[in-house]
Amino acid sequence: MPRALVIEDDEVTARDIVAELGAHGLTADWVANGREGLNRALADGYDIITLDRMLPGMDGIDVVSELRKRAVDTPVLMISALSDVDERVRGLRAGGDDYLTKPFSPDELAARAEVLLRRRRRANGGEETRLRVGDLELDLVRHNALRQGQPLTLLPTEFRLLEFLMRNAGQVVTRQMIFEHVWGFHFDPGTNVIDVHIGRLRRKIDGAGQAPLIRTVRGSGYTLAPAD
C-alpha cells in the first residue's frame, strides 16, 4: 500500500487530506511542523508528500529545496493559499512536482496525488514506449494510435490528450488537470472547451459498436478505462 506524508499545519485541512488519500488506498501520516516534516521525509521512505507552503518551523519551499538537495526524489504535491502564478513557479522551481491552491476539492487532491504516484512508478520501471488500455494502443515512438488494430487519425493535441488519459487509466482526471498537463496552462479556462476536445477524441476512439472507453465522472472530470 503506498504511503503518503501530509505536512500541513491546519488540522481540519490535514484531516480532510488524510481521509481522502485513505479513501484512495494510501496510508497517510500527518505532521504539522515544517522541520519535523523534513526529518520524517528524509528518514522514512514515503511514496508521495503533500506539503503546505506556509508552515511553522520551516517554510514549505525550504523543505522541498532541502529534500531535493539531499537527493530525495519523492513526488511532492505543494498546497498553498497563495494562488499567484509567481508563487506556483517558485514552488515548482524549488522542486515541487505539482501545485494545488487552497481551498481545493479533496477529490482533486487525490487525483493529482494518483497522477504523481503513477509518474513515479513509470520512472522506476523505465519509460514506456507503448501504452495499452483494453483494445486501445498508443505507440509513443511511432506516434500512432490503434483501436482493435485499426489506426486512428489523431491531431497532435488529441494524441497528447489521449496519452495523458491512458497514462492515468482508471483514474479520474479533472478538467483543470487536463488543461495543465496537455496544454501547460495554469488558469481556469472557464468554458466548456475541454469538454469539446474530449468529445472530439471520444468520437475518434469510441467508434460505432465499440465499447466506450472515455467516461464522464459527473462533478469531477473524466476517466479512461475499459468497460467492466
Add this chain to the structure above:
Amino acid sequence: MRPLTDAWRSATSRLIIIYGALFAIWCVVLLGVVQWEASRYLSSVVDQMLAARIHYLERTDQSRLRDTVDAAGAIDSQGYMWAGLFDAKGNRLAGSIARIPKELTDDGVARPLEAGLADLTREGDSRTRATARTRAVAQTLPSGERLVVAKESAAIDGIGVIIRRGVLWGLTLTLIPGLLGGILIARAPARRVRAIQQAMEPIREGDLSVRLPISRANDEVDLLAGTVNTTLDEIERLLGEVKGVTDNIAHDLRTPLTRMRTRLYRLQQQFEGRPEGQQLDDCVAEIDTVLARFRALLRVSELEDRQRSACFEAMDLGGVLRNVHEFYAPLAEDRSQVFQLSIGPLPSLRGDPQLMFEALANLVGNAIKFTPNGGAIHLAALTDPTGDARVDIADTGPGIPPDEREAIFRRFYRGDDTRSKPGCGLGLAIVSAIVRLHGYSLSVGGNERGAVFSVICPAD
C-alpha cells in the same frame, strides 16, 4: 485633456499680455493728460503775453502807435512776436503782420491760427518759419484802427513732441523687456503644468499610486497639487478598502463553499442514477459556478496587484496565437463557425506567454460565445505602421454599442445582450489587467456586424 504646448495659452502669459496692454493704455492716457495740461498751460502763458502786449499797445500814445507797432516786431529778433496795425477796412498801417487772419474777431481773445505765421507775414520776411502753432489776438482801438498781435508757440509743439517721444521710448523700454520677461516667467509654470499633466496620464488610466510633483516654491500650483495628492490618497485608500473587502469575502467564502461542495459531491456519488442524484448534480454545478466567479475575482485582483514582470521573456506572439487558435478551433467548429487565423510578420516582443494566452483565450472565447452559429471569427496579428504588433479579434456577433465600450472592462459589468449568456462579467477585467501589466493597450471597435477587440503590443 488638451496638451499645454503653446506658451501663449498659459494663464501667466495671458495675464502678462493683458497687464502689458492695460499698462500701455494707461501710459498713453497719462501722458496725453500731461501733454494736454502742458499745452493748456503754455497756451495760457502765450495768451497772457499777447494780452500784455495788446494792453501795452492800446495804451501807447496814438501819435507813436505806428512806430511802436513797427518796433514791436523789429525788437523781437527771434521772431516770436508779431504785431500789426490795420485800418477799419483791414489795410495794413504798420507792423510785421501782412493781413488780419480770418479766424480773429476784434474781441481781445487769443485764438490759434490754422495756417500759422505763413498767413500773416509778408513774403521775404526772414523771420517767417512755417510753424504749426501760432496764437493771435485782435483788438479794435478807440480810434477805429485794428490792432493784431501774434505769437509763435512752437514750444507747445516741442513739448508735445518730447512727451510723445517719451511715451514711445517708455513703452518700448517697458513693454519689450516686460513681454520677454513675461514669456520667460511663464515658461516655468508651463513646465510645471506639463509635468503635472504627464503625472496625470497614468492616474487617468487607473494607476492610483502615482502622485503629482510638488516643487519647493510652495505656491498656489503646489497647493493645488497637494490637494489633488491628498484626494488621491483618500481615493486609493477607499478603493483599496472596497477591493480588500471584496477579496476577503471571495477568499473567506471559498473554503466553506469548497467543503459544502465536497459533501454534496460525496452524496452525489452515493445517489448516482437516482432522482436525488440529478438534484445534487445541479447543486454541485451551481457551487462550481460560484467558486469559478470567486476564482476569477481573485485572479483579477492578483493580476492588478502584480507590479512585477517576473515571467517576462522574449515572447513568440505568433506561437501564442496558434495555440489559442488550436485550443478554440473545435469549439468554433462545433458551432459551425468559421474561425480564421492570419499571422503576418511580427516585431520582437517581451511578455509572459502564459498570461498572453489567458488574455487572448478570453477574447476568443467571448467572440465564439457571442457569435451566432454559422458566423465567423477572425484572429489576426500584424505589425502596424508604427512598428508595434497589433492583434485583432473580429467577430460577426451583435457588436458592442459605443456607449458600453468602456464599461465592458469593469468588473462584473454585463451588457443587456449578454445577461442571457453564461459568464460572470470578469473575463474582460482579467484581459484588461493582463494587457496593463504588459504595458500594452486594449480597445474595442466594430459595428452592428460584429465587434473587433484590438491589442496593441509595443515592440521590445
